[in-house]
Amino acid sequence: MASTGTHVIVVGNEKGGSGKSTTAFHLSVYLMYQGFRVASIDVDSRQQTLTQYVRNRRNWAQAHDLAVPHASHYHLPLSRSDSIKENQKLEFDLFRQAIIEVEGEADFLIVDTPGFDTHLTRLAHSLADTLVTPLNDSIIDLDVMAHLDPVTGDPREMSHYARLVQRARTERLSIDGRTIDWVIVRNRISMLPSRSTKLVQGAIEKIAVRLGCRVAEGIAERVIFRSLFPTGMTVFDPLDEEMLGGLPSMSHLSARQEYRALVEALRLPINDRTAARIAANKVLAQTAAEPTRFEHMAP
Numbered sequence: 001m002a003s004t005g006t007h008v009i010v011v012g013n014e015k016g017g018s019g020k021s022t023t024a025f026h027l028s029v030y031l032m033y034q035g036f037r038v039a040s041i042d043v044d045s046r047q048q049t050l051t052q053y054v055r056n057r058r059n060w061a062q063a064h065d066l067a068v069p070h071a072s073h074y075h076l077p078l079s080r081s082d083s084i085k086e087n088q089k090l091e092f093d094l095f096r097q098a099i100i101e102v103e104g105e106a107d108f109l110i111v112d113t114p115g116f117d118t119h120l121t122r123l124a125h126s127l128a129d130t131l132v133t134p135l136n137d138s139i140i141d142l143d144v145m146a147h148l149d150p151v152t153g154d155p156r157e158m159s160h161y162a163r164l165v166q167r168a169r170t171e172r173l174s175i176d177g178r179t180i181d182w183v184i185v186r187n188r189i190s191m192l193p194s195r196s197t198k199l200v201q202g203a204i205e206k207i208a209v210r211l212g213c214r215v216a217e218g219i220a221e222r223v224i225f226r227s228l229f230p231t232g233m234t235v236f237d238p239l240d241e242e243m244l245g246g247l248p249s250m251s252h253l254s255a256r257q258e259y260r261a262l263v264e265a266l267r268l269p270i271n272d273r274t275a276a277r278i279a280a281n282k283v284l285a286q287t288a289a290e291p292t293r294f295e296h297m298a299p
């Protein structure tokens with residue numbers, strides 16, 4: 001959708017619990033603090049973690065009268081029909097509607113996908129301008145990208161997810177001649193460097209060459225992420241006690257640095273848009289309002 005001015009960031013990985021929703025939420029808050037209009041779509045109809053994160057933020061901000069920015073958020077309804085076909089049609093229609101509403105209205109659209117293959121996951125991937133794949137820092141988790149030679153660690157065969165992305169890329173190229181910038185982000189990196197950490201790093205680099213993607217250094221394993229979720233706060237919000245519901249730690253500051261480095265590594269089209277956007281759109285003007293409709297949570 002870059003031609004309409006909305007840059008689409010899809011966060012995807014078929015491996016569950018790799019940090020997709022946490023990353024999606026942090027990216028959206030970071031971009032709002034940069035003065036951008038941000039929309040997000042949660043296509044994980046089962047867990048809806050991103051939606052819950054958005055709700056927690058709204059509730060916490062309202063309860064404590066906090067002036068923090070909120071994205072325009074879309075999610076799928078929970079109560080659906082028993083028919084898989086009907087559900088797919090409903091989900092497709094809602095997704096399409098959300099995309100139409102967002103087009104041109106948001107500078108960035110962030111789409112969080114589930115840890116399994118669905119028709120919407122595939123569709124979302126083919127809309128991506130930037131695809132972010134958080135990957136847990138373990139050899140087992142690399143298998144979701146490519147099957148590795150047990151002796152050399154070289155990628156032997158592309159995995160199901162890598163093939164899904166390749167198909168999305170081909171589709172995208174045939175539709176509007178654009179490519180998807182695919183960035184693997186190492187997540188939950190162990191703070192104690194070990195032999196395994198080095199092995200993972202080496203293997204990821206080989207996989208990236210094979211799959212035509214880039215690698216970003218990513219985020220260390222930090223317990224603060226668990227405590228941020230209930231308040232809907234992120235490492236980009238002001239680190240004061242009222243915001244966090246507790247005292248900030250060194251970990252917050254380090255995580256903020258890491259996320260900043262991560263956003264830089266994504267090479268989003270930020271600089272060319274920043275000046276105009278900040279002048280036109282003061283961040284705090286995006287401050288809280290009640291959700292309007294059940295699929296769309298307006299900022």
Ligand SMILES: Nc1ncnc2c1ncn2[C@@H]1O[C@H](COP(=O)(O)OP(=O)(O)OP(=O)(O)O)[C@@H](O)[C@H]1O
Nearest residue numbers: 016017018019020021022115188220221222225226
């Ligand atoms: N860098 C990190 N350090 C520690 N915990 C983390 C980190 N990143 C994410 N987590 C935690 O890992 C868990 C899974 O994260 P998250 O829900 O973002 O993953 P996901 O890929 O969206 O999962 P799913 O595939 O189930 O949708 C959460 O409890 C989150 O707080």
Ligand SMILES: [Mg+2]
Nearest residue numbers: 020021044049
């Ligand atoms: Mg998730």
